[in-house]
Amino acid sequence: MPGHAVTASIDVMTVLEAVSLTKRFGPVTAVDGVSFSVGEGEIVGLLGPNGAGKTTTLHMILGLTTPDSGTIRMFGRDLAAHRTWALSRVNFAASYASLPWVLRVDELLDVFAHMYGLRNPRRQVTQLMELLDLGELRDRRYGQLSSGQQTRVQLAKSLLNEPGLLVLDEPTANLDPDVGDRMRELLLREAHRTGRAMLITSHNMPEVERMCSRIHFVSGGRIVATGSAAELAGAYGVDDLEAVFLRVARG
Ligand SMILES: Nc1ncnc2c1ncn2[C@@H]1O[C@H](COP(=O)(O)OP(=O)(O)OP(=O)(O)O)[C@@H](O)[C@H]1O
Numbered sequence: 001m002p003g004h005a006v007t008a009s010i011d012v013m014t015v016l017e018a019v020s021l022t023k024r025f026g027p028v029t030a031v032d033g034v035s036f037s038v039g040e041g042e043i044v045g046l047l048g049p050n051g052a053g054k055t056t057t058l059h060m061i062l063g064l065t066t067p068d069s070g071t072i073r074m075f076g077r078d079l080a081a082h083r084t085w086a087l088s089r090v091n092f093a094a095s096y097a098s099l100p101w102v103l104r105v106d107e108l109l110d111v112f113a114h115m116y117g118l119r120n121p122r123r124q125v126t127q128l129m130e131l132l133d134l135g136e137l138r139d140r141r142y143g144q145l146s147s148g149q150q151t152r153v154q155l156a157k158s159l160l161n162e163p164g165l166l167v168l169d170e171p172t173a174n175l176d177p178d179v180g181d182r183m184r185e186l187l188l189r190e191a192h193r194t195g196r197a198m199l200i201t202s203h204n205m206p207e208v209e210r211m212c213s214r215i216h217f218v219s220g221g222r223i224v225a226t227g228s229a230a231e232l233a234g235a236y237g238v239d240d241l242e243a244v245f246l247r248v249a250r251g
Pocket residue numbers: 025028029030048049050051052053054055056057
């Protein structure tokens with residue numbers, strides 16, 4: 001192991017590498033030659049106006065949509081050739097993703113814990129229910145929860161398999177400011193504590209400034225600007241990311 005330290009650390013550092021991803025839906029080119037990478041412990045943000053191609057990009061990375069061209073490497077392996085291996089190391093949360101509505105919160109997390117083949121499913125579920133403050137909701141049916149409560153269950157589910165890459169599509173969109181803030185801090189701690197990489201989309205600019213070390217602005221399916229929030233604000237001569245967004249979105 002020590003003899004391989006240098007080579008291994010280079011391989012391990014890049015968790016996700018997307019190269020020239022393109023996806024068309026009939027006449028619409030949703031994603032047009034997008035390339036970026038995410039390193040271990042890094043939180044990368046995809047920003048851009050509605051319809052820019054962010055969700056389509058995430059769905060290609062999750063294997064839900066097949067790219068027309070381009071390649072995706074995860075943990076050093078090609079996603080198309082190592083799909084099951086790669087996707088078992090990934091998880092996903094989004095306000096629109098649906099989970100079994102009739103299950104109680106504790107049942108739902110148990111089902112996923114067993115599906116993921118966890119060694120100590122009960123312990124993992126209990127820990128995550130504590131972490132996400134789901135104790136009071138444990139007996140409630142998922143379908144009867146408020147959208148913000150459902151989002152917290154989604155986040156718990158997304159951490160169950162201790163993914164090396166966590167993909168989050170507008171994860172805090174339904175959360176009240178207090179819970180949203182707690183979820184952001186929790187995800188930041190997770191990234192620091194575990195080295196978990198995260199790829200996140202959001203329309204909440206302060207959230208992206210707080211969480212993302214690197215941001216790619218997507219517009220019309222292409223990446224049009226890249227940098228940290230401070231670098232982007234500097235490059236556009238404005239004070240914050242919100243002003244950068246308005247500049248980019250309005251051309
Ligand atoms: N299944 C589909 N069939 C046809 N067109 C699609 C499909 N999915 C996405 N599109 C189109 O692809 C483009 C990109 O959509 P996408 O959902 O990736 O945008 P987005 O950046 O996530 O937007 P938002 O901020 O609104 O979530 C849009 O023009 C959309 O209408």
